[in-house]
Amino acid sequence: MTGLRARQKADKNRRILEAATGLFREVGYDAARIEDIAERAAVSVGTFYNYYQSKGDMLLATVAMEVEEVIDAGRSIVSDPPRDVLSAVSRLIDQYYDHSLVYLSKEMWRTAMAISIQQPETPFSRRYTDLDRALCAQVSTLVRNLQARGAVREGIDTAAVGAMFFNNLNMMFTDFVRDEAMTLERLKHEVARQNRPLATLISVGAD
Amino acid sequence: MTGLRARQKADKNRRILEAATGLFREVGYDAARIEDIAERAAVSVGTFYNYYQSKGDMLLATVAMEVEEVIDAGRSIVSDPPRDVLSAVSRLIDQYYDHSLVYLSKEMWRTAMAISIQQPETPFSRRYTDLDRALCAQVSTLVRNLQARGAVREGIDTAAVGAMFFNNLNMMFTDFVRDEAMTLERLKHEVARQNRPLATLISVGAD
DNA sequence: CAAAAAGACTGAATGAATTCATTTTTTAAG
DNA sequence: CTTAAAAAATGAATTCATTCAGTCTTTTTG
Numbered sequence A, B: 001m002t003g004l005r006a007r008q009k010a011d012k013n014r015r016i017l018e019a020a021t022g023l024f025r026e027v028g029y030d031a032a033r034i035e036d037i038a039e040r041a042a043v044s045v046g047t048f049y050n051y052y053q054s055k056g057d058m059l060l061a062t063v064a065m066e067v068e069e070v071i072d073a074g075r076s077i078v079s080d081p082p083r084d085v086l087s088a089v090s091r092l093i094d095q096y097y098d099h100s101l102v103y104l105s106k107e108m109w110r111t112a113m114a115i116s117i118q119q120p121e122t123p124f125s126r127r128y129t130d131l132d133r134a135l136c137a138q139v140s141t142l143v144r145n146l147q148a149r150g151a152v153r154e155g156i157d158t159a160a161v162g163a164m165f166f167n168n169l170n171m172m173f174t175d176f177v178r179d180e181a182m183t184l185e186r187l188k189h190e191v192a193r194q195n196r197p198l199a200t201l202i203s204v205g206a207d
Numbered sequence C: 001c002a003a004a005a006a007g008a009c010t011g012a013a014t015g016a017a018t019t020c021a022t023t024t025t026t027t028a029a030g
Numbered sequence D: 001c002t003t004a005a006a007a008a009a010t011g012a013a014t015t016c017a018t019t020c021a022g023t024c025t026t027t028t029t030g
Helices: A004-027 A034-041 A045-051 A055-079 A085-103 A106-118 A123-148 A158-178 A184-202 B004-027 B034-040 B045-051 B055-079 B085-103 B106-118 B123-148 B158-178 B184-202
Strands: none
Touching: A004 A034, A004 A045, A004 A055, A034 A045, A055 A085, A055 A106, A055 A123, A085 A123, A085 A158, A085 A184, A106 A123, A106 A158, A106 B106, A106 B158, A123 A158, A158 A184, A158 B106, A158 B158, A158 B184, A184 B158, A184 B184, B004 B034, B004 B045, B004 B055, B034 B045, B055 B085, B055 B106, B055 B123, B085 B123, B085 B158, B085 B184, B106 B123, B106 B158, B123 B158, B158 B184
């Protein structure tokens, strides 16, 4: 059987994670004090810091879970995409966007992004960066699949095009979470507009 | 003559700005304490806060100065660009990148970006966002000029294409400052690679 | 010029994240 | 089963950004 220590550790980690995500959702990231998280998880403040390097680390852990789900959901679109390039790309991106606010508020996204930029060397920041890379790779894979199916011209650098689509959707998402007034619909609409030229031009059959 | 109060205010503002930028450069943003900045500027801590809303505000003020210079320098490229689309776009972008580390370290950029994302409603964040918009508009203007000169096909949505180039260069710059090991040369090279497909496809004379 | 009003300045007090020396619990060794 | 070693947990103390009530300076008014 697993040692007592290992079981207790896993349990505490779960309690802390749940206490933190719950509090973040209820009162927001800033208003959630470590003391409160620790109290809800029934551990001391010091113990919190034995499990997570910082409050930001804790947040990135919750965001990472979210992004992993999104990548999973993307796989089915990548493996069986709409025939039309713009439709396929938009389908994948809209899926990302629609998932994004299920568990996380704009405030939480802002904070998570801020932390991952400011302290890129912490373990959870690396994990976040890796997930970004995985998303980028997924978009590139989609473009490559479309090329294999004859929907994208031969000779196109699919990694470059994928990176461009990804960087665009990512930057636009950043703008989206920065602006409380911006809606998901507008975000999707603008990104689709921006993607159209490249999507059209790489398509087989464009003039 | 200007009132005594106005003169003293301007002088103090200059002293605080210089003390802060100096300390940020010398010891980094995090290690520069408000108390130290105030001491070097020969004012009290409270006075610092009469001039800047927060420590981050102070940093964004210095970044804004930098970005304004870059936009100025970009104007001449936009008004008289190389004939080839990829060359023109790369010329403008490389200019942005080359200027970026003259006054600011990667750490300062990271912190400034983090703050502008996390607290988008503060005055200096708005200024930063506005400058980003101006940069984006400059890239779009370049593409439009190239179209007017017959280097870019008719019918291309130059605002969309400009936004895509800009979001790509901006996201790649973010990745660059996140990674201490990444060089300016590699950044420029990768961005040029990513831009090539779109730049080629919108060019007049592409197959 | 004197008094009042407006504007700045000040630094001690506040509040929250993070640290760290001690204490407690678990595991491993004999 | 003891006991030494290792691992975890603890919470009081520390550190810093930020605030604010009181004081001082400049400007305006009469």
